[in-house]
Amino acid sequence: MTEARQRLFFALWPPPELARRLHRVAGQQFAARHARRLTAAQIHLTLFYLGPSDADQHRCAERVAATVEAPPFTLALSRLGHWPRPRVGWIAPDESPPALIALVSRLQPGLGECGFRIDPRPWQAHLTLLRKLRRPPLSEALEQPLLWAVDEFVLVESQTLPRGAQYRILQRWPLIKEAPGG
Numbered sequence: 001m002t003e004a005r006q007r008l009f010f011a012l013w014p015p016p017e018l019a020r021r022l023h024r025v026a027g028q029q030f031a032a033r034h035a036r037r038l039t040a041a042q043i044h045l046t047l048f049y050l051g052p053s054d055a056d057q058h059r060c061a062e063r064v065a066a067t068v069e070a071p072p073f074t075l076a077l078s079r080l081g082h083w084p085r086p087r088v089g090w091i092a093p094d095e096s097p098p099a100l101i102a103l104v105s106r107l108q109p110g111l112g113e114c115g116f117r118i119d120p121r122p123w124q125a126h127l128t129l130l131r132k133l134r135r136p137p138l139s140e141a142l143e144q145p146l147l148w149a150v151d152e153f154v155l156v157e158s159q160t161l162p163r164g165a166q167y168r169i170l171q172r173w174p175l176i177k178e179a180p181g182g
């Protein structure tokens with residue numbers, strides 16, 4: 001019997017108000033004619049793309065996530081950009097705080113042991129705002145960064161529907177302040 005495989009990834013998911021603002025930014029800062037703007041509900045920051053996963057791989061990924069410890073952090077989102085090859089327009093944090101780097105680099109080895117492929121390209125924090133985009137942003141940065149207090153990461157299932165990708169959060173793990181000296 002062929003087991004159902006879910007397409008999974010780990011991500012940071014913006015709260016609804018921030019997601020709505022990011023959706024507005026996508027409309028204001030890019031010449032979006034012919035491009036496909038993500039809906040507010042689709043906007044996220046991918047930490048690790050797992051890809052199609054069976055039940056064992058899914059459980060393995062959850063076990064790894066449960067062992068990962070990293071403190072909460074704040075992202076200042078203002079950098080805007082465009083990658084011509086995947087044709088995406090994005091917003092990115094001005095800097096990746098050490099806690100974000102720690103989160104990603106603590107997930108990677110365990111997920112590698114589960115059999116997931118670690119992308120050899122360096123991981124770049126970004127939130128895709130538009131797809132099928134042909135032009136760079138109208139400006140390179142927002143005047144005022146959007147601040148995002150991140151206190152959890154999530155495991156998400158991606159489904160491709162005729163109207164585009166639909167994402168469902170399957171599980172959440174809190175980011176927890178390290179005890180002083182610990």
Ligand code: 2AM
Pocket residue numbers: 009044045046049088127128158
């Ligand atoms: P993107 O936003 O830069 O396109 C779900 O598909 C998420 O996983 C997307 O945010 C996508 O990043 C990311 N992702 C990373 N590698 C991927 C791959 N090989 N195929 C599909 N999505 C990938």
